[in-house]
Amino acid sequence: MSEVGRDALTVPLVAQHAGVTPSTIYRRWGNLQELLSDVAVERLRPDTAPEAHGTLASDLTAWAEQFLDEMASPAGRAYTRDALLGDPDGSNAGQCSAYAADQINLILSRAAERGEKTPGIETVIDRVVAPLMYRILFRPDRLDAAYARRLVAEVLRPAQPVTS
């Protein structure tokens, strides 16, 4: 990919670099999309535990900001699309979601150990992860760290009544 670019990548090229016949790759993955889907999941796996800042609010905010940063980048968006793409049974997409859930679970249980009240993991996914991912995929405009911070603040705070 670093040589010919993401778009010009073909199965024969990958095979050549792997010192392998194209048919080997076709038999194992079926097509380039499924191969790239597996690669994408690998690249999207977090390589470090979420930073610990001492409070649930700061931990979750820092995580959300970094998550948005990585996923909204051109590389992150490309990996996410690749992961969704060649994924007939949805297992790769599920894995991506599990990565985020694991990180959040860790943050939540740290907070629980300190005695802080925490929302449920599903709530954090619905209120923080889902809006971030939805906007990254469908509305790439006007996404910034402030938005991530606001989502976290709102999930941790009793929300205000419906307005206007």
Add this chain to the structure above:
Amino acid sequence: MSEVGRDALTVPLVAQHAGVTPSTIYRRWGNLQELLSDVAVERLRPDTAPEAHGTLASDLTAWAEQFLDEMASPAGRAYTRDALLGDPDGSNAGQCSAYAADQINLILSRAAERGEKTPGIETVIDRVVAPLMYRILFRPDRLDAAYARRLVAEVLRPAQPVTS
């Protein structure tokens, strides 16, 4: 697509059915993915205005249930993925989001005309559409109408404080 199936569809096949040369299609769309992306956006366009039931809660609930139903179906999921796929500049994905936003806007302005208090469109997207789409794409399990109803109920109600 109805003859050979979604996966076996190729540009030459489409060209043959269109009574056209493959090169015509390649020139206009570049590849099959971009063609399917345009088809998907077309299929995802709502063909009717959201039903009116008399209250914001019932309108939004009915809309969310139908939205989930359509988007979570195998066909809906396939179209959504296709729309995201062959979409270099994100305009097709943006269009899909705009469809939902338009429908919701209509529901909200109907409610506003009746004097009901309504949340903002962005809030509804964050709290209803985004969770639904996130789970459809990344976690296809345990999705049902009750979940959609709950999301709508929560966005319309002052939420309870963080628990546990």
Add this chain to the structure above:
DNA sequence: CGATAGACGCAATGATTTTGCTTTAAAGTG
């Protein structure tokens, strides 16, 4: 009316995808 730009068909070219057959390597079995 004539000119120009855009789009398509045709056909050739090159690349990719797919498949049958064979070989190799590894794992299990008596």
Add this chain to the structure above:
DNA sequence: CACTTTAAAGCAAAATCATTGCGTCTATCG
């Protein structure tokens, strides 16, 4: 340890697909 079984890979041919240059047609504009 020898033998069978299974899975995976190489090889090579065939089929299919993607890409491009060139000529033709149509419509739009001056």
